[in-house]
Amino acid sequence: MKVVRSPLFYVGDKYKLMGQLVELFPKSINRFIEPFVGGGSVFLNTKANEYLVNDIDVNIINIHNTLRKFDINTLLDKLSQIIYNYGLSFSFKGITVPESFKKKYVKTYYAKYNKIAYEKLKNDYNNNQNNILYLYILLIYGFNRIIRFNASGLFNLPVGNVDFNTNVYNALKNYTEFMQINKISFKNKNYVDFLNEVEYREGDYIYLDPPYLISNSEYNKLWDIKKEYDLYDILDDLNDKGIKFGITNLVNHKGHVNEIIKTWGKKYKIFNINSNYISFNDNTIKTDSKEIFVTNYEECI
Numbered sequence: 001m002k003v004v005r006s007p008l009f010y011v012g013d014k015y016k017l018m019g020q021l022v023e024l025f026p027k028s029i030n031r032f033i034e035p036f037v038g039g040g041s042v043f044l045n046t047k048a049n050e051y052l053v054n055d056i057d058v059n060i061i062n063i064h065n066t067l068r069k070f071d072i073n074t075l076l077d078k079l080s081q082i083i084y085n086y087g088l089s090f091s092f093k094g095i096t097v098p099e100s101f102k103k104k105y106v107k108t109y110y111a112k113y114n115k116i117a118y119e120k121l122k123n124d125y126n127n128n129q130n131n132i133l134y135l136y137i138l139l140i141y142g143f144n145r146i147i148r149f150n151a152s153g154l155f156n157l158p159v160g161n162v163d164f165n166t167n168v169y170n171a172l173k174n175y176t177e178f179m180q181i182n183k184i185s186f187k188n189k190n191y192v193d194f195l196n197e198v199e200y201r202e203g204d205y206i207y208l209d210p211p212y213l214i215s216n217s218e219y220n221k222l223w224d225i226k227k228e229y230d231l232y233d234i235l236d237d238l239n240d241k242g243i244k245f246g247i248t249n250l251v252n253h254k255g256h257v258n259e260i261i262k263t264w265g266k267k268y269k270i271f272n273i274n275s276n277y278i279s280f281n282d283n284t285i286k287t288d289s290k291e292i293f294v295t296n297y298e299e300c301i
């Protein structure tokens with residue numbers, strides 16, 4: 001299966017797991033419902049007649065809703081204009097870092113070269129946060145490609161050692177093509193309200209990739225034990241209504257164990273997933289991370 005990556009390059013995305021997950025999804029999906037959509041790598045690789053997706057993070061949803069408006073050529077023109085105006089490197093167009101930088105800063109030359117332009121762009125974006133394409137470029141050139149704001153609401157990621165390259169272009173091309181031919185609705189709500197408002201019907205399938213209780217990342221700060229229990233109660237209710245779901249979660253990570261999903265999952269069907277925490281090429285590399293996929297249905301592709 002050809003797996004495409006979301007142009008948000010989202011931390012913790014399911015891109016590398018899609019080959020395994022799609023095999024475990026129902027054979028035929030009418031409406032694919034994703035309450036924790038993040039960068040969107042899952043719905044982008046799932047066949048359905050319709051998509052209903054959601055995230056609590058307004059910036060994520062703003063980026064999706066902005067990128068989806070354009071075809072690839074228009075989008076590339078608009079993004080190129082910003083990159084040229086600020087004088088950032090642009091390896092996709094062959095505008096790379098001068099040799100002198102490459103020699104002087106062997107491993108960090110993109111970051112060193114783009115730093116001043118990136119700071120200027122960040123400053124301009126923070127003065128007027130309406131331009132979501134500015135935010136997208138900050139993400140693409142930013143450290144680890146994270147979307148991070150401080151308590152005062154200012155974007156505060158430092159420059160990264162990356163730029164707009166062929167991978168970014170390919171991801172945008174796949175994404176914009178998918179958006180033009182599919183029916184997708186984005187919501188920006190707490191997943192509880194989102195799931196409550198859906199009028200469920202035959203052929204609905206809910207895939208959930210909630211923040212992990214036992215690992216660290218920006219969005220996991222929003223999650224706690226109570227939320228974890230509440231989520232499983234909600235899934236039990238959906239199961240009682242006959243709605244199909246599948247949920248991924250980490251059960252073991254760096255000495256921590258998520259006993260809540262381990263116990264709850266026994267009511268359903270549990271699949272082990274080879275996650276990106278485990279080396280596919282060298283299974284002698286020791287890691288205690290284990291990811292599972294829990295479903296309330298039998299039928300898989």
Ligand SMILES: C[S@@+](CC[C@H](N)C(=O)[O-])C[C@H]1O[C@@H](n2cnc3c(N)ncnc32)[C@H](O)[C@@H]1O
Nearest residue numbers: 010013014036038039040041056190191209219
């Ligand atoms: C593990 S990430 C999803 C990654 C996604 N599967 C991908 O491939 O990019 C979890 C997402 O849940 C969102 N989130 C956290 N708490 C939420 C809540 N209460 N309601 C809805 N979304 C929430 C976060 O903003 C984050 O984008």
